[in-house]
Amino acid sequence: MSDQSQVAQVFLQESIRAFESMKKLADQAFAQAADEHFYQTLDEESNSLEVLIKHMHGNMLSRWVDFLTSDGEKETRERDMEFESSRYSREELLSLWEEGWKVLFDALHSLTSEDVLRIIRIRGQEHTVIQAIQRQVSHYGYHVGQIVFLSKHLASQQGWKTLSIARGQSKAFRPS
Numbered sequence: 182m183s184d185q186s187q188v189a190q191v192f193l194q195e196s197i198r199a200f201e202s203m204k205k206l207a208d209q210a211f212a213q214a215a216d217e218h219f220y221q222t223l224d225e226e227s228n229s230l231e232v233l234i235k236h237m238h239g240n241m242l243s244r245w246v247d248f249l250t251s252d253g254e255k256e257t258r259e260r261d262m263e264f265e266s267s268r269y270s271r272e273e274l275l276s277l278w279e280e281g282w283k284v285l286f287d288a289l290h291s292l293t294s295e296d297v298l299r300i301i302r303i304r305g306q307e308h309t310v311i312q313a314i315q316r317q318v319s320h321y322g323y324h325v326g327q328i329v330f331l332s333k334h335l336a337s338q339q340g341w342k343t344l345s346i347a348r349g350q351s352k353a354f355r356p357s
Contacts, residue, residue, distance in 0.1 A: 182294075185294075186294040186295075187294075189294035189295075189296075189297040189298075190294045192297060192311065192314075193289065193292055193294070193297065196289060196314050196318065197286070197289050197290070199318055199322075200282075200285060200286070200289070200318070200321065203321055203322055203325045204282050204325075206325055206328075206329055206344055207278075207325045207328045207329065209344050210328050210329045210332035210333065210344065211230070211275065211278075211328070211332065213332060213333075213336045213339070213341060213342065214230060214332045214335060214336055215335070215336065215339070216271050218230060218331075218332065218335040218336065219231045219234075219271055219274060220266065220268065221331075221335055223331070223334070227331075228264070228327065228331075229266065229331075230274070230328060230331060230332065231266060231267065231268075231269060231274055232263065232264055232265075232266065233324050233327055233328055233331075234274045234275075234277055234278050235262075235263045235264075235267065235269075235274075235277065236260075236263040236264065236324070237278070237281055237321065237324055238263075238277040238278065238280065238281040239258055239259070239260060239262075239263045240263075240281075240317075240320065241281030241282065241284055241285050242255070242258070242280075242281060242284055243255045243258045244285075244303070244313070244317060245284045245285045245287075245288040245289075246284055246288075248288040248292075248301065248313075249292075249296065249299060249301060249310070252302045252303065252304070252305065253301065253302065253303035253304070253313065254303055254304040254305075285317075289314075292310065296310050297309070297310045297311050298310065298311070301313050303316070329344060
């Protein structure tokens with residue numbers, strides 16, 4: 182395997198690991214959120230968990246279905262509808278969540294090291310596969326941060342369990 186091929190393979194593996202980590206964080210946040218939390222916002226300009234799930238689901242289907250062969254902004258996507266409340270049940274929302282991630286992981290697992298420099302299109306603009314993946318790492322990381330923040334805020338009265346190192350516990354994680 183060439184050095185370039187090895188680097189491409191490591192990039193793909195690290196991208197999958199990053200997405201898995203993001204999904205795990207959000208899954209842990211959802212587990213601590215009450216059903217009613219899925220529809221609450223901090224103000225009229227903020228998104229609810231419901232809206233964030235619908236938006237990420239729509240984005241994932243648009244970007245990752247036929248990833249190498251069609252524009253990442255599908256004509257069938259109704260992006261504006263993603264930001265409107267639908268009052269889907271928690272189960273329906275989590276089903277959308279899982280469906281989006283399955284499409285993403287199926288697409289990533291199908292890629293080879295030879296694919297990473299291929300050119301794809303998102304909204305008509307050319308991106309290498311590397312650029313397109315990094316674009317989504319950034320985008321989903323942004324929204325997962327919102328999901329964790331909102332879940333923590335809304336569940337704080339029910340005894341939120343931290344998803345990282347608890348305050349005052351940092352020294353326990355230092356190498357000896």
